[in-house]
Amino acid sequence: MKVIAFISGKGGTGKTSMVASFAKVAAPVVAADCDVDAANLSLLLDGKVEHTERFMAGQKAHINPDLCTGCDLCYERCRFDAIRPVDTLYEIDQLACEGCRVCHQACDFDAVELTDNDAGEVQVLAAATGPVVRAALEPAQSNSGKLVTRVRVLAREESDRHGLDLVLLDGPPGIGCPVHATLADVDLVVVVTEPTPSGEHDLARALDLLRKFGRPAQVIINKADLSLTMTERIHKLTETHGGEVIGELPFVPTVPAALAQRRSLLEDATLRPLLEALWARIQGHPALQAETEPAAAEVMTK
Amino acid sequence: MKVVIASGKGGTGKTLIATNLAWMLAEGGVDTTYVDADVEAPNGHLFLHPTQVTTSRFASPLPTLIGPTCSGCGDCQRFCAFNAILATADKVLVFPELCHSCGGCLDACPDNALEELPRESGTLTVGEAGPIHFRSGHLDVGEPRSTPIIEALLEGTPDTGVVVVDAPPGTSCSAVAAVKGADQVVLVTEPTPFGLHDLELAVDLSRKLGCQPSVIVNRSDLGDAQVRNYLNAESIPVLAEIPFDRDLSSYYAEGVLAAPVHEPLRQALEKTVSKLLNGSIGGKAA
Numbered sequence: 001m002k003v004i005a006f007i008s009g010k011g012g013t014g015k016t017s018m019v020a021s022f023a024k025v026a027a028p029v030v031a032a033d034c035d036v037d038a039a040n041l042s043l044l045l046d047g048k049v050e051h052t053e054r055f056m057a058g059q060k061a062h063i064n065p066d067l068c069t070g071c072d073l074c075y076e077r078c079r080f081d082a083i084r085p086v087d088t089l090y091e092i093d094q095l096a097c098e099g100c101r102v103c104h105q106a107c108d109f110d111a112v113e114l115t116d117n118d119a120g121e122v123q124v125l126a127a128a129t130g131p132v133v134r135a136a137l138e139p140a141q142s143n144s145g146k147l148v149t150r151v152r153v154l155a156r157e158e159s160d161r162h163g164l165d166l167v168l169l170d171g172p173p174g175i176g177c178p179v180h181a182t183l184a185d186v187d188l189v190v191v192v193t194e195p196t197p198s199g200e201h202d203l204a205r206a207l208d209l210l211r212k213f214g215r216p217a218q219v220i221i222n223k224a225d226l227s228l229t230m231t232e233r234i235h236k237l238t239e240t241h242g243g244e245v246i247g248e249l250p251f252v253p254t255v256p257a258a259l260a261q262r263r264s265l266l267e268d269a270t271l272r273p274l275l276e277a278l279w280a281r282i283q284g285h286p287a288l289q290a291e292t293e294p295a296a297a298e299v300m301t302k
Numbered sequence: 303m304k305v306v307i308a309s310g311k312g313g314t315g316k317t318l319i320a321t322n323l324a325w326m327l328a329e330g331g332v333d334t335t336y337v338d339a340d341v342e343a344p345n346g347h348l349f350l351h352p353t354q355v356t357t358s359r360f361a362s363p364l365p366t367l368i369g370p371t372c373s374g375c376g377d378c379q380r381f382c383a384f385n386a387i388l389a390t391a392d393k394v395l396v397f398p399e400l401c402h403s404c405g406g407c408l409d410a411c412p413d414n415a416l417e418e419l420p421r422e423s424g425t426l427t428v429g430e431a432g433p434i435h436f437r438s439g440h441l442d443v444g445e446p447r448s449t450p451i452i453e454a455l456l457e458g459t460p461d462t463g464v465v466v467v468d469a470p471p472g473t474s475c476s477a478v479a480a481v482k483g484a485d486q487v488v489l490v491t492e493p494t495p496f497g498l499h500d501l502e503l504a505v506d507l508s509r510k511l512g513c514q515p516s517v518i519v520n521r522s523d524l525g526d527a528q529v530r531n532y533l534n535a536e537s538i539p540v541l542a543e544i545p546f547d548r549d550l551s552s553y554y555a556e557g558v559l560a561a562p563v564h565e566p567l568r569q570a571l572e573k574t575v576s577k578l579l580n581g582s583i584g585g586k587a588a
Contacts, residue, residue: 013313037503040500065500101383139504140473141475171474197345198343198345198554200342205443294575
């Protein structure tokens, strides 16, 4: 089985609509949405819900007002500003609590209780393109990296269960924890960028991260015709940062309206052949050929 | 006053709005600070071009084994809620990528064998962009945890005049760190199903943190009417609608701040500035 992740550094460059298009070209495949903060893939690849599970992550502290003496021990030790005075006692800000248990350890009166934290939900859908794994982190929760790891594990299980040998991961923006969790066992990474200073700057950081993790990188320049100068610069930058530009897509002003009607980019006469050509380049990458070595050892996931 | 520009979905135009809004405020004589809190993908400097820049390294405390007193009891590993410590008979390994710097392992250790040493994971930048005070944070490539840098960046920002915070996308810990304590949250969205889905989550986040958000609809003429229907139903004020404009995209593509040269954007943001300053919209709960 081979896993391809799509990331971008900068958000909003077109990852999700491309992953949905490639899933349609390559079907049947497993597609998984690793942007658990803002999961949009299933808006384009929808299907019947086959499996739902809660995502429990870490613990949250609570103070029992019957036992709390207001002695300040927990308040002085909490480094996350999660403990606030209420009248003469204390209570815990559930959004700020990171579940470190320092307050529990500090309390001499057994007033701090710990409860398991329900942080979100994971689902498997049966879509026309094959299984789709999606997750929804509750707003203001931490632990997005752990939830991404759960999504990836379920995606692998689905590929085994259905005998599918390809998994597409729609990654989160940025270069931090949830992106690291997405990249843990991928064979190839496609970075989707746009010809703006932001796109260029964040592409450089994404490519540096991939080099650090030892993952091969292909680059797609979306909306390339919006600035030919920047597109040229992105070609050069990709070369010096160890990636490979595999193609460009033009800006098509009707795309947002088409997405609003849940229509695929493949229905656009300009984009379809370009997307098919891009998919051929992705599929032809040496890292996806059967005889290549398995992906580098699993990096630490958060 | 702290005004946070946030979004849920990435790429909706937070940086476009935040940098130009800061310019409009400063141009109108308001003491303005721009803070780039998207430390994973910080882009404000590409448009504001700060000068007189000074940088400092950001470090978090990391527990480290010191001296020979460790008895190998493993209490530190058992205590750590983040699986960041591996204790063997003669060694304590701390995984810095997993450590939250809570300090609990030091309390848990009966041998006083641990001490916290600073560990660097990013850079903080301070400068001046014309009349705008500029601040930003950069997470080092390969580091996972952006939240501590965002918190340090905002804690170090003087609470004078108007502070415009350019938030990271998403609705989890890093977005919370940027939005926390906001007097106004302005959500930048686009009228697509993606925009709507993530807008709903961002509204939820903002309200959970005690602030009634307002919205700017970017590329307002591309897409459909669902975002507007939702905003009406929720009585969320719309500060401005910015239609798609190739000129505006070109300015952005060239790293040019658009408000000084692009009349429609300036007009849209003039309204935004007056609504934010006269206190006629939601904002922080009393």
